[in-house]
Amino acid sequence: MHRGLQSCGVCGLLSRPAPDADVCRCPRCDEVLSFRKPDSIQRTWAFLLAAAVCYIPANVLPVLTTTTATGSESDTIMQGVVLLWSPSGWPLSMIVLVASIIIPSAKIVALAYLLISVRRGSIANNERRLRLYRTIEFIGRWSMVDVFVDTFTAALIQLQPLMSVEPGPGLFFFAAVVVLTMLAVESFDPRLIWDATSAHEVENG
Amino acid sequence: MYNEPVSDPSIIGCPHCDLVQRLPQLAPGASARCPRCNEELWRHKEDALNRTLALSLGAAALYLVANTVPMLGLTVVGRSASTTVIGGAEHLWQQGTRVVAVLVMFTAVIAPALQIGLMLAIALGAHSRQPRRWVGTLLRHYPTTRLWSMIEVMMLGVLVALVKIADYATVIPGMALFVLGALVFLLAAMEANFDARDVWRRIAWARDDARVESGEARMVAQQS
Numbered sequence: 496m497h498r499g500l501q502s503c504g505v506c507g508l509l510s511r512p513a514p515d516a517d518v519c520r521c522p523r524c525d526e527v528l529s530f531r532k533p534d535s536i537q538r539t540w541a542f543l544l545a546a547a548v549c550y551i552p553a554n555v556l557p558v559l560t561t562t563t564a565t566g567s568e569s570d571t572i573m574q575g576v577v578l579l580w581s582p583s584g585w586p587l588s589m590i591v592l593v594a595s596i597i598i599p600s601a602k603i604v605a606l607a608y609l610l611i612s613v614r615r616g617s618i619a620n621n622e623r624r625l626r627l628y629r630t631i632e633f634i635g636r637w638s639m640v641d642v643f644v645d646t647f648t649a650a651l652i653q654l655q656p657l658m659s660v661e662p663g664p665g666l667f668f669f670a671a672v673v674v675l676t677m678l679a680v681e682s683f684d685p686r687l688i689w690d691a692t693s694a695h696e697v698e699n700g
Numbered sequence: 701m702y703n704e705p706v707s708d709p710s711i712i713g714c715p716h717c718d719l720v721q722r723l724p725q726l727a728p729g730a731s732a733r734c735p736r737c738n739e740e741l742w743r744h745k746e747d748a749l750n751r752t753l754a755l756s757l758g759a760a761a762l763y764l765v766a767n768t769v770p771m772l773g774l775t776v777v778g779r780s781a782s783t784t785v786i787g788g789a790e791h792l793w794q795q796g797t798r799v800v801a802v803l804v805m806f807t808a809v810i811a812p813a814l815q816i817g818l819m820l821a822i823a824l825g826a827h828s829r830q831p832r833r834w835v836g837t838l839l840r841h842y843p844t845t846r847l848w849s850m851i852e853v854m855m856l857g858v859l860v861a862l863v864k865i866a867d868y869a870t871v872i873p874g875m876a877l878f879v880l881g882a883l884v885f886l887l888a889a890m891e892a893n894f895d896a897r898d899v900w901r902r903i904a905w906a907r908d909d910a911r912v913e914s915g916e917a918r919m920v921a922q923q924s
Contacts (some may be wrong), residue, residue, distance in 0.1 A: 643857025
């Protein structure tokens, strides 16, 4: 950026914009170029806040409702984790706990930290912050596990009047959290982490 | 308005930290990393196109089987039920959780189909010495399909559901479950063997005259 060069996010070509250009295009792949992802910080905050709002109903409302001959019972995500916990079933319980509770909350906190540190122009721990970004980018998709678990449990257990399982309203909000946090991660530009350092280097020669 | 490409095409900006640097010549199988942020910038894949083509053909075949035969079944006190991948999404739709049904359908069925289909078309189209512009258009959308294609996540979800249900009923793993398991590995192999940089290097440019200026055309001509 400090050399006035734009790197294409699609095909990787490095090119120099014409001085009077309104819209810069990559000469190789035709992608519209900018130095950083447009409005990266604002967009990431928007997706992140929306995810944080959905996070509450996702954890409070039931994701599954089980109806048996004796009555019906609704479970939230956390109750599902507790129900799975048994001497032989604890590894599964751990999978759901990590994928549905720990990963989404860690993602929200980590992205908020990255956004705040970039806004404050931090020049410390760049590598560690970038590693944090790569980690949440890599593990984020695994939060979808619980959506698939509930989908196939509900699709299979249809043994009326013996027992049936239906998805609850919490599932919608949980799916929204997963999608919104993935969109937030995608809109964040990791190069922003290094900008303060590069500016610092230019200033001090 | 088109930008002016830098004179040496081996000079790139790191996608994760924007450090401008020169990519070294790499032997097949070798990889280059950014000295500042350790991002893998390029791995020169061996025989990339043929392998990608073979693996994507295999993936397409497995995908078709996986979505037509039952994935999970159960029996309990003489009653039985079974479902396919699409059946799971369909049930959610009928129960009124339509947004989630669309999401499941998209991440487990549509995005994987697009991912495999695009890769197949790219591998075929990139076989000529100078691939056409449409190969670039497909290649540009490929990362999006890869991001939302979640076969491996669905596999884990199905396995958890299977063990959960085993408490109440006898679970019968269907043919599709094993096929999907194989598909997860095939997709990972397809991804690992693909060399996007190599295809971009040879592709027809949007701005036709710039390619000659950049010296990239000359480099390709020398190599082939």
